Amino acid sequence: MLKILKYSFYDLIRSRWSYVYFAFYLLLGIVLLFLNNDLSKAVITLMNVIIVLVPLIGTIFGVMYYYNSKEFTELLLAQPLKRSSIFLGQYLGVALSLSMSLILGLGIPFVFYGLFESSAIWDFSLLLITGTFLTLIFTALAFNIALSNENKIKGFGYAILLWLFLAVIYDGLFLMTLIMFEDYPLDKVSLVGTMLNPIDLSRTLILLKLDISALLGYTGAVFKEFFGTNFGLIVSFTMLIVWVILPVLRIVFKSKRKDF
Amino acid sequence: MVSIKNLHKKFGKNQVLKGVDLHISDGGIFAVLGPNGSGKTTLIKSILGMVIPNKGNIEVLGNNIKKNSDYRHKIDYLPQIANFPSNLKVKELIKMIKDLRKDTNEDERLIKLFKLEPFLDKKLGNLSGGTKQKVNLVLTFMFDSPLIILDEPTTGLDPISLIRLKDLIQTEKGKGKTILITSHIMSFVEEVSDEIVFILEGKIYFKGTIQDLKTKTKQPDFEHAIASILTENHA
Secondary structure (H helix, E strand, O other), X not given: OHHHHHHHHHHHHOOHHHHHHHHHHHHHHHHHHHHHXXXXXXXXXXXXXXXXXXXXXXXXXXXHHXXXXXXXXXXXXXXXXXXXXXXHHHHHHHHHXXXXXXXXXXXXXXXXXXXXXXXXXXXXXXXXXXXXXXXXXXXXXXXXXXXXXXXXXXXXXXXXXXXXXXXXXXXXXXXXXXXXXXXXXXXXXXXXXXXXXXXXXXXXXXXXXXXXXXXXXXXXXXXXXXXXXXXHHHHHHHHHHHHHHHHHHXXXXXXXXXXO | OEEEEEEEEEEXXXXXXXXXXXXXXXXXXXXXEOOOOOOHHHHHHHHHOOOOOOEEEEEEOXXXXXXXXXXXXXXXXXXXXXXXXXXXXXXXXXXXXXXXXXOOOHHHHHHHXXXXXXXXXXXXXXXXXXXXXXXXXXXXXXXXXXXXXXXXXXXXXXXXXXXXXXXXXXXXXXXXXXXXXXXXXXXXXXXXXXXXXXEEOOEEEEEEOHHHHHHHHXXXXXXXXXXXXXXXXXX
């Protein structure tokens, strides 16, 4: 698996898109720092961008890489290699190169700005950790979609729909449910609802870490009580890990039964 | 070498293989023939483990291939359409496949044989179809495996390379290897193969030497013998 990972990773590192993605984050980091002149505020703005953009790029890149390397995958399948190592290697190659673009692209400007002397370092680290998790999750979901759909157009369509659903529609539905059932105690429901969507979960985690939960009113207090504690933090990270593991398991399962 | 029992494969509603029984003995050149869509490639891909059968059993060199990938160390496979990652150089691709399988020096001899030296530093995306096929041949023949599977090996090759390919196939046969070929070029098949396996509508219709086929169909030459099977079964 490590050999496949190595070759996929090198292949992607040399591709133009990795540089574009890296340069985008580099630029974003620099611009935000110049405009805000404040690390903490830049972290908040970055969060809003990352929470939406990272899943989108992960999904698109994952689907695109899978379809583009289809013939190559067939060449690998005829070699004495396990199917699970071929697909997990490719998946990790994509996910790790995207994570690297994110971490280096944002990390470099922040480090030069004096991140290590600032108190925002933990918030920033949390931001990068959740960003990496989101990349791992959405690339895995994208591979799942691509493995299940021979038709490229369909695959891309489902991938975009998935992103749209988790990034936008889910929140809308969630909010509507909260309004419809506002007469009932909803704190538990909203906690569970947040846990079930990796994007919401990441957002909540960062917001609460940034200590602006007061903005969220009563629910914020309930959330703070939960996510603010070590227990809440552990549960949230466990949820994120589960969100990575389940799609990865399906990649292994699905790839073993597929015809090429 | 290869033993297939009651192999069934369905793609959606399309039943491609309907109970194939085939035994391929050690050594010799076997041509798998059949009209378009008869299941030749599906059969070959099943042997390689790329297509997973619905029913049936395949053994390669005595090993059941189900849930096993190590037996592919014993197989060299030439895929039908050579599509490689386009931003990789020829040299890098060869190095990579060697890294994934095992080290060998055979590639140098094959590169010389097919006159590929000027292309080693070119990217695969910029090569012509015939040159890609030559790279494909180098990748296939550089490992010294007892079973060689060639899916349409002649595609895009110029006459000189074709002669070299035929020589190469004969040398490999001389080493006692088993070679499985699919091709639509009947003259090529007639020239190289010892035995033919004819697939029709997902079943083995005929297996034997070309002479047997001519006797069976009462046709004087090979091409007409094949044609007569097809017209008899479709008329």
